[in-house]
Structure formats: structure tokens, C-alpha cells
Amino acid sequence: MIENTTMDSAEIKGGQAVQSGFSGAAIAKWAGIWLGFILISLALPKIFDSRFAMSMFNQMGIAIVFALSFNMLLGQGGLLSFGHAVFYGMGGFGAIHVLCMVNDGELRIYTELLPLAGGIFAAILGFILGFISTRRAAIPFALITMGIGELLLASSLLLPSFFGGEEGIAGDRWTEITILPFKYGQAIEVYYLILIWMFLSVAAMYLLTKTPLGQMANAVRDNHQRAQFIGYDPHKVRTFQFTLAAFFAGIAGGLFAINYEMVTAENLGMLPSTDILMMTVIGGITYFFGPILGAIFITFLQLVVSNITHAWMLYFGLMFILMVMWAPDGLAGLIMRHQPIWRAKRMTKILPSYLVALIPGLVMFAGVIVLVEIMFHISLSIDPESPLSIMGVSFKAQAFMPWALGILLLGVGGYLFKLAARRVNQAWKTVLAEIKQEGV
Template structure:
């Protein structure tokens, strides 16, 4: 009997490659689909202005968070002054655009070069240090630049900042970039290109060297590598992409403000990166989406949005130290190992606890803000106008939601320990 000829079959893609491809498709869909759908639904055929502004802010924050992850995730450098290269890069780009006739699509290049120059100066001071020393040095440099922003109004523009007019530059293929939709497509293209560039860089050999310096700098030095040089290279690269992110924000709002180099912006990118997860490439992207959801969506509804950001950040750090992306990867691995039947009950109970606890906390905070600020807070007017009976009912509802959250959380934790083991229930206990 004749044997069948052997035919080579293409190997199936590993699961992590399929997940990476899906994440890239999701990022492209996030940048492209909403404006197209909005334009299709709009009678005028143009996307909504508020949607384009929100998406442009999201795109700039994605690049900003990924640039910070080159320091924190890839090199293990905790920086409290990452807003400095972003803000100074945007300021340099604004001055160049106002003084010279240059096309707007080239503006992020100017911001990236200026950010890299700022990163080189930072590396000269801080690259020989790591850990707490590096964090304190960057904090001092950030405060120094923030103080200089008000002492040098000719460069920083003072309280008014440095404005630009997008349409004042040369047109490109009939695009003046004055309309919001043209500026947005430029920002989206630069965002996707910067993400691809940082993904390619994350697989480069010198980034692997930076990973080795992050994990064990003494062993890397004993093998002939220079930890200071590896850190310096990553600081320059991270600062360059931060300058690109700052310039994308400049194109969106047409203003480079002095506050763009302040501590608040550095804290924002730190929260976004840690919340999303510094251990995965797309973790900072997820964290950027969460930050924009709070700073734009929640901020438009309540003046307590910063309180919600702080509490959410604390909960993520306590419950999922690896970030939201790491939590998703851990739960996906648990699902693959145990099957969906074992995961449904703990997941449903955890979701119930999260929803009930969030409702109780939001109701309590909004009620407290209504008592404190009264008519000054439009979002709290409904709580301020409650009768005495309604206030007692509201207090009871807060207590009920809190009890449900506590009981559901305890039951979910017990089920996870019983079905998956203690190490799965408490990931920080893993060796």
C-alpha cells in the first residue's frame, strides 16, 4: 500500500501572537471607526467635534503612556518628571511653527528632537542612578522646569501659553489642517506610527540589554554592559516619544501651556501606565483609555473625578499589582487551565462586588459633595434637594450596596482559593 506523500502544513500562530494581532486591530479600530461612524450618522457628513477632540486626546495620551513605559516597564526607572520632555518638546514645536513656514505634519518631528535633547540632558544627571535616587532626581528636575515656566514668560508664554494656528502652515495635498477632522487624522496617523515604532524598539537588542539592567544591573555590568549607558539610551528614547506626544496634544488644542511641564501631567502618565500595566506593551494603552475616561467622561459629570481616579488607582495597585493588562492575562491563563465552568461563579461574584461597591462609593461621595458644596456643584443638585425621608433611604441604599459588595467579595475570594489555589487568589504570593 503506497504511503501518502507528506505535505507541510503551515504552523498555527501561538496564542500570544494572535492576541497581539487582535490588540493592533483594536487600536486601529479605536482610531478609525468612531469618526467614520459619526460622519455616517451625522446629517452634515462630518464627525462630531467633541468626539474628535476626545479621540485626539486619547491618541496623544497613548503615545505619552507608551513613552513612559520605555522607562518604567523596560528599564525599571520610576520618573516623576516625564512631563518635562513632553511639555518642552511641544513648546519648541510651537515656537518653530510660529517663526518658520513649515508643514504641520512635520511638527511632531521637531517635538521629538527637542524631547530627545531634554532627555539627553536628564541622562547626564540621572543615568548613573536608579530606584529612589532616580525618582528624586527627576522630581527635582520637574519642579525646576515648572518653576522656570513662570520665570521665563518669553519662552513659556506665561499664563496664556504659546498658541499656534494650525491652518497658518503650508497646505499638503489640499489639506490645511484647520478643520478638526483633518487635524485628527494627522494625530491618529502619528499615534499609530509612534506605537509601531515603539513596538519595534521594544524588540531591539539594546532594549533587551535595558531589561537586563532593570532586572540585575550588577550582573549586567559583570558581563561587560554599562548600566548607565543603557539607562541613558532609554531615557533619550522615552523623552523623544514624549516630545512627540506633547506635540500631538499641541496640534489638538493649538496651545502649549506652561502647566504642561507640571507635576500633575507627570502624575497622570504614571497613573495611566501603572493602571494599565507596565509589564505588557498594550498595558499603557489600556491605562491611557482609562485615564481619558476619567478626565473627560467622569470630569464632565462630577467635580470629584480626581477622587475617583485616586481610589481606582489604589484599588488596582492592591488587587492587581500587574495592572489591568496583567490581570486580564492572568485570568485568561486561569480560564485556559481550569475551563469556563470553574471561572463563571468567581467572576460573576467579583463583578457583583465591583458594581455594588462602586455604586455605594459613588452615592456616598456625591452625597458628601452635595452637603459640602451645595449649588456650586451641578452634579450634586439632585442630592442636595433630597428630603429627610429620601436621605434616610439613600443612606440605607448605601449600606445595602456596601454589604452586598463585602459579602460578594468574600465569597468570590473563597471560591478562588478553593478552585484555583492560594497563589492564583493572591498573585503577589507567587515566587
């Protein structure tokens, strides 16, 4: 899961994608990574068994599948969709309707297969909409998907029998028809179901990047004219990629339906599409494991930071802007950038500069927090005259000193951080020069 999803492992010859094989060492490395991932996932509910933790883990598992499905379009296919939540929501509606039929005795299907029903339903819709929308790419494609999302969201009020109106559709996951020895009445049982589907989906999406379709999706992304010249139809490649992305988004929607036992029209709207875009970009679209990092990181922040401050969306927006400007490859890119230094055993030479930069960075961030919280308190609080508390310290938001302190922390911290960043840059240049000189 740490391999670039571009066509590095294949070369196009005579209209065919010829994949490079895996060595024994590579297979052992991947097996170790997957085994570690599985063991950590199984151990989490044993270590953190609170209701909040289980709810967070379930949401993370769903978000991982959803984010990876989105990256099948953005990272691998070069297609920016503003309506990917359509398939997430429609997969949820498909699964919840099947669950309701099971509850009413009209259908017998294992609870564990409900996400598959959601995936199939979303894939059918994805093929139809993908055939239409993927005739264009870039900005026209993004606008078409946005229009489709808003169209279906508006249609939810016109089709209450399917969408359930404003209240949505609810079901009961507690059934006797199960494969595993679970009734799915407890969150930990749902967690294990989400975990199974998450690993199956992650493995399937990773293997798809190694198929001719996955490689050609990269080729069409990079140069659709060249791909067409060697005999591939970019429209067909995009349509199939779009359909598969819709399928896995539908699986995520089906898991959502089981987890919450309810699906509403909000699952189709722009908010989930924006959230998944943020998760994917912050995690990193270049590497396969980037959306996984983004889904875990953003889900954690959403649940934790939103309980601390009302300005959490503003912080997320600032973080998104900073990542796009200064770390366009996301968290995964930041990690992989250190790979040659780690292999050369030079990490100890750049860590001190990081620690030096961390202190003014925290000071600058503290200034941002003070100013943002003051402005939000004055603008949105019912009683702006009431004391504002930050980290246990209470003060009047309208007073001069808090404003002066925030500006001072931001200014001084920013200036010192700029100086520290130069030191980090110099440390990088020195280490890279040593690695190049020694040929490590």
C-alpha cells in the same frame, strides 16, 4: 502587543543580547493584531462623529504615545520618573514655536512634521538631563526628576519669551504647507494626523523592546551589577533609554500642540506626570499593551466621569489604590492571567462565579458613591441645604436615611462580595487543577 517586556526573548551571552526569532505563525498573529487595531481606529470617527467623541479620540491617541514613552522608563528600565511631563511639555513648546515661525513666514515646514520637531527638541533636553539624573536609580532618581520638573515649571515665569508666561504660547495649525490633502481646520483631520504618528510611535517603541538596547534596559532594571559585570555600562543604557523616552514624550507634546494650538507651563507640571503614572500603572507596566489600555481607559473616565461628578479625582485615587493592592499587573495583567484558561477553553467554568461576584460588587460600589457624593455635597456645595441628586433621585444630604442607606449598601455589599470572592478563588483553583491534570 501582548508580550511581556522582560528578557524572555533574549539571553545574555558574552555581553551580547541574542534575540529569539519570530515564527511564521507569530508574525501572522502580530500582523492580524496590528491590522485589527488600524481598522478599528479608522472606523471610530465614522461611528462616533460628535465633537465630544472626536476630542476624546484625539486625546486618547496623544495619551497612548505619552504613556508608552513613560513605560520605556518605568516598565522596561525600572526608572520611576515624577517629571516625565517635562519632555511632554517641552516637546509641545518646541512644536508650537516652530508652528509660530511657520505662521510668520520665517520657516517652511510641513505641519505633519511638527511632532517630529517636538520629539527632537525633547530628546536633546532628555539626553542632557538623563546624563545627569540616570547616574542614580530608584528613589534618588525619582526625586531628581521631580526636582527637575518643578525647576522648569518655576523657570517658566522667568522666561516669558519662550514659555509665554501664564498665558502660554498659541499658534495656528491652519497652514498651506502640508503633505496630506488637509488644512487641519477640522478635528477629524487632526485625528488622522494623530493616528499616523500614534501608529508610527507605537510600532517604533515596540520594535525598540526587541533591540539589544531594549533587552539591556530590562537587564539593567533586573540586575544592574550583573549587566555591568558582562560589559555593559548601566549609566549609558539608562541615558539612551531616557533619551528615547523623552523623544516619544516630545512627539506626544507636539501632537498636543497641534490638537489644541496652545501650550502652557501647566504641561510641564506634576499633574500631567501624575496622570501618566496613573494611566501606565492602571494599564499595566509588565506588558507592552498595558499603557495603551490605561491611556484609553483613564482618558475616557476623565472626560466622562468629570462631567458627572466633582469627586471624580477621588474615585480615580481609590481605583489606583485598589489596582496597586489587588492587581499590580494592571488591566493587561488581568487579561493575560486568563490566557491559559482561554486556551484550554475553560472560561465558561469561571464566568458564573464572576457574575455572582458582580452583583454585590455593584452594591458595594453604589454605597461608596452615595457616601462620597454626600460628603462632597456638604463640604463643597455653595448651598449644602440644597437637594442632592444621584441617578435622578433627589434627597437632602444632611438627612439620616441617605447616610444609613450608603453605609448599609457598603457593608452588605462588601460582606457578600467577600463571600463571592471566595467562590471565584475556588473556581480558579478547580480550573487550574484541571488544566494541570490534563496538560493542556
